[in-house]
Amino acid sequence: MAITIDDTKRIAIAMQLAEMKALQNVLISNDQLLMGAIDDTKIRQRLQEMLEQDQQNLDILDTVMIQYGVQGELKESVRQRLADTQSLMEDSKLTLSEKVLQHELLKHQQTMAGLTIHKAAQVVGADVEAAIAPLHTVNFENRAHQEQLKGMLEILGVRELTGQEADQGLWARVEDAIAALTGVAGSVVTRTDDEMSIRDLLLMDHSKSDILFAEILGSDDPQKIQEYFGQLYQDVKIHGLAEEQVLYPAVRPYYKYTEEIIDQTDHVIEMLDEVRSFDPSDPDFKTQVKRLRQATREHIDHEENNIFPTVRENFSHEQQKQMATEFKAAKSKLQDQQNFSAVPLSQVNQSSRRDREKPQVSSMNNSIPWKLVFQTKAVINWVEAVIFLVADRWIRELLNTEPLANPEYSQMVYGLVFIIGIGYWWVGRDISQNHDIVRLGILAQSSVFAVLAYHTLLGSLHPFYLISGVIDLTFAILFIWFLSSYSRTRETAQTRQVLE
Numbered sequence: 001m002a003i004t005i006d007d008t009k010r011i012a013i014a015m016q017l018a019e020m021k022a023l024q025n026v027l028i029s030n031d032q033l034l035m036g037a038i039d040d041t042k043i044r045q046r047l048q049e050m051l052e053q054d055q056q057n058l059d060i061l062d063t064v065m066i067q068y069g070v071q072g073e074l075k076e077s078v079r080q081r082l083a084d085t086q087s088l089m090e091d092s093k094l095t096l097s098e099k100v101l102q103h104e105l106l107k108h109q110q111t112m113a114g115l116t117i118h119k120a121a122q123v124v125g126a127d128v129e130a131a132i133a134p135l136h137t138v139n140f141e142n143r144a145h146q147e148q149l150k151g152m153l154e155i156l157g158v159r160e161l162t163g164q165e166a167d168q169g170l171w172a173r174v175e176d177a178i179a180a181l182t183g184v185a186g187s188v189v190t191r192t193d194d195e196m197s198i199r200d201l202l203l204m205d206h207s208k209s210d211i212l213f214a215e216i217l218g219s220d221d222p223q224k225i226q227e228y229f230g231q232l233y234q235d236v237k238i239h240g241l242a243e244e245q246v247l248y249p250a251v252r253p254y255y256k257y258t259e260e261i262i263d264q265t266d267h268v269i270e271m272l273d274e275v276r277s278f279d280p281s282d283p284d285f286k287t288q289v290k291r292l293r294q295a296t297r298e299h300i301d302h303e304e305n306n307i308f309p310t311v312r313e314n315f316s317h318e319q320q321k322q323m324a325t326e327f328k329a330a331k332s333k334l335q336d337q338q339n340f341s342a343v344p345l346s347q348v349n350q351s352s353r354r355d356r357e358k359p360q361v362s363s364m365n366n367s368i369p370w371k372l373v374f375q376t377k378a379v380i381n382w383v384e385a386v387i388f389l390v391a392d393r394w395i396r397e398l399l400n401t402e403p404l405a406n407p408e409y410s411q412m413v414y415g416l417v418f419i420i421g422i423g424y425w426w427v428g429r430d431i432s433q434n435h436d437i438v439r440l441g442i443l444a445q446s447s448v449f450a451v452l453a454y455h456t457l458l459g460s461l462h463p464f465y466l467i468s469g470v471i472d473l474t475f476a477i478l479f480i481w482f483l484s485s486y487s488r489t490r491e492t493a494q495t496r497q498v499l500e
């Protein structure tokens with residue numbers, strides 16, 4: 001099916017969000033400007049708090065735009081209007097109260113924009129409502145800010161007109177607005193962005209996909225289905241790719257089944273492309289969507305039940321926030337790259353596996369069980385080391401050779417052989433990692449062979465010892481083979497990506 005997210009309603013909302021973000025930046029610079037211009041410490045303190053909330057709300061707006069997943073351009077006329085407002089605020093001819101009045105008008109505009117988006121979301125679809133849910137906080141705070149600004153405006157106005165202090169009742173009004181703000185906004189779950197960790201962001205995406213599946217399966221209108229599937233396709237794909245860039249590499253050292261999770265993500269992305277080839281009016285379409293939902297749900301459960309606890313246990317709150325920032329940045333970049341709002345999905349790079357730098361274990365040299373190769377060599381090292389550490393004297397008696405004059409050297413060597421075995425075991429656990437150990441192993445094993453062969457040729461060493469040299473040489477060759485086929489697979493993957 002030819003899916004484009006050129007649904008005008010969705011794009012209109014995206015544009016409104018872009019406008020809100022631009023206006024939020026103006027509000028922040030106004031807060032700062034007014035703080036510099038007002039002497040009254042009480043009012044300045046209130047403005048400082050407002051500034052902090054406005055900055056947090058800018059972050060929330062950013063999050064909302066990314067969760068929403070449709071990019072909207074800022075209209076030139078809006079950009080111009082905001083620039084005019086900004087220069088008006090900087091105009092020295094305006095009195096303070098006139099500037100506060102301008103600021104209050106802008107706050108009003110921002111509040112109305114936020115409320116309108118909410119109403120529009122109810123019309124467009126539940127997934128949109130879910131994506132923009134954190135906007136509630138922004139709207140609520142803006143309404144409270146308006147009340148505070150009205151109070152400040154009256155206090156400043158009375159001063160300018162009469163040179164006297166206003167009635168204390170006016171301050172009470174400002175205080176009331178602040179009290180309402182802290183009481184209610186404090187209970188909003190996603191009140192500030194700094195409380196939003198990577199898990200919150202992932203959960204928001206996961207529940208948005210649930211909603212989209214429900215909308216698709218519950219609708220009989222092909223136009224609607226197309227629109228919802230377009231959104232689902234984009235959301236899930238970008239979510240999965242962003243996880244592969246940020247989340248999975250971070251948890252890999254703490255969760256041993258990370259590869260499985262990545263394979264599941266790839267599988268879901270491949271299924272998305274399969275389902276996309278069906279026409280929504282095809283009787284099989286919904287069966288395919290159900291299969292996709294099943295696979296997606298299984299993966300989400302796996303992630304929420306395993307990755308989430310791993311993140312909770314191994315990363316500090318700060319690190320989780322940092323990961324959330326990186327995840328948002330990755331999503332935003334992917335959204336930009338794919339520019340879904342303008343480009344038909346059929347022209348968009350469909351790869352998922354290929355987007356990752358790391359080639360899959362299964363896609364390289366299926367004939368050789370590399371994991372087993374490294375683990376076997378680890379065991380050989382351990383067994384060899386233990387035998388020579390414990391039974392060196394008897395072996396020498398058996399071979400009829402001289403006992404060692406300095407057994408400590410031999411013990412050091414076999415101690416190292418044992419330790420290098422641990423390195424090979426690590427490589428075997430995840431063959432995509434620790435390739436420098438493999439390189440070190442190639443050097444070590446080749447030099448062992450060279451030294452042993454040299455002394456065997458000279459006749460100063462019993463040929464029995466060359467057995468371990470030959471084993472080492474064989475594995476050195478295998479290791480070289482491993483590294484070259486690994487990098488070949490990676491190059492092929494990258495070339496394929498470039499070609500597409």
Ligand SMILES: [Fe+2]
Nearest residue numbers: 202243300303
């Ligand atoms: Fe996820």
Ligand SMILES: [Fe+2]
Nearest residue numbers: 240243265303
């Ligand atoms: Fe995932």
